[in-house]
Amino acid sequence: SAVISQKPSRDICQRGTSLTIQCQVDSQVTMMFWYRQQPGQSLTLIATANQGSEATYESGFVIDKFPISRPNLTFSTLTVSNMSPEDSSIYLCSVEDQTEAFFGQGTRLTVV
Amino acid sequence: GENVEQHPSTLSVQEGDSAVIKCTYSDSASNYFPWYKQELGKRPQLIIDIRSNVGEKKDQRIAVTLNKTAKHFSLHITETQPEDSAVYFCAASIIGRVGRSSGDKLTFGTGTRLAVRP
Numbered sequence: 001s002a003v004i005s006q007k008p009s010r011d012i013c014q015r016g017t018s019l020t021i022q023c024q025v026d027s028q029v030t031m032m033f034w035y036r037q038q039p040g041q042s043l044t045l046i047a048t049a050n051q052g053s054e055a056t057y058e059s060g061f062v063i064d065k066f067p068i069s070r071p072n073l074t075f076s077t078l079t080v081s082n083m084s085p086e087d088s089s090i091y092l093c094s095v096e097d098q099t100e101a102f103f104g105q106g107t108r109l110t111v112v
Numbered sequence: 113g114e115n116v117e118q119h120p121s122t123l124s125v126q127e128g129d130s131a132v133i134k135c136t137y138s139d140s141a142s143n144y145f146p147w148y149k150q151e152l153g154k155r156p157q158l159i160i161d162i163r164s165n166v167g168e169k170k171d172q173r174i175a176v177t178l179n180k181t182a183k184h185f186s187l188h189i190t191e192t193q194p195e196d197s198a199v200y201f202c203a204a205s206i207i208g209r210v211g212r213s214s215g216d217k218l219t220f221g222t223g224t225r226l227a228v229r230p
Contacts, residue, residue: 033218042201043156043220058217092155099144099207101218103155 002027002095006104013083013111020079021107023093028073033094034066037106043092049076083111114139116204118221125192126229133224135202136184142204145178145185148220151198159200160187163207192228200224 003026013019023032034046046066047055055068069077080087088111093104115138125131137145146161162169162176162185169176173192178185189196202221 040223042222045217045219048217096218099161099205100146100158101148101156103157105155 001100002029002097002102004093004095004102004104006093006107008107009105010108011110013109015084015111017083018079018081019083019109020077021091021093023076023078023104025074025095029095030073031096032070032076033096033101034068034076034078035092035094035103037090037092039089046078046091080109083109085111087111114142114204114217114219116202116219116221118202118224120224121222122225122227124227124229127192127194129192131187131189131192131196131226131228133187133200133202133226134184135186135204135221136182137204137219138183139204139206140180140183141206144205144207145176146203146205146218147174147176147187148201148203149198150201150223156201189226192226194228194230197226197228200226 005024007022032049035043036046037043045058046061047057049055049068049070051070051073065081067079090106090108092106094101118135143164147159148156149159150156160171160174160176162178173190175188201223203218205218
């Protein structure tokens with residue numbers, strides 16, 4: 001199993017600003033995943049972060065809006081840039097152990 | 113890419129009754145089908161999974177069935193209890209011998225909100 005610490009747990013931000021979300025894992029992992037979960041909706045993959053290379057973004061998500069860092073095998077950050085109210089959502093990081101996905105506790109972002 | 117549909121979106125059952133949630137997938141190459149439970153305000157957690165080489169798997173009160181030909185799989189919860197109330201997500205993916213490759217993402221269904229009435 002993997003234990004993931006994600007912070008902040010929640011934030012209220014002004015539109016036009018940026019927020020960086022941090023994710024720390026208690027073991028070394030090759031891939032870390034960032035998801036968005038809009039209110040009452042499913043989990044949508046934003047990007048896959050690999051250590052030592054650029055993140056791979058899913059359709060509809062771009063690096064300028066969601067820059068990702070992966071400085072080592074236990075840590076990653078996701079930045080939500082130039083925020084608008086449409087970015088209000090829960091953001092979750094995730095890692096996998098063979099097949100099972102483990103999630104951070106999520107960051108509830110509200111943009112006003 | 114993979115598309116996973118999930119039904120129903122909401123389900124209300126009496127305590128002690130059974131609950132069934134169904135999912136269909138589009139990519140015949142998918143071979144791994146997990147189910148996640150997300151309680152209110154908490155992170156999703158794996159409750160059961162099935163690989164394409166088996167048709168059914170049980171773990172106490174929960175079971176999952178898979179029909180590869182029809183490309184659908186279902187979650188069955190028997191003797192439901194109030195603590196089963198949560199949102200359940202199915203998912204589909206392709207996994208190899210050592211896990212999932214970066215190009216084969218885990219695709220989630222839209223979720224089912226289960227309410228168990230005491």
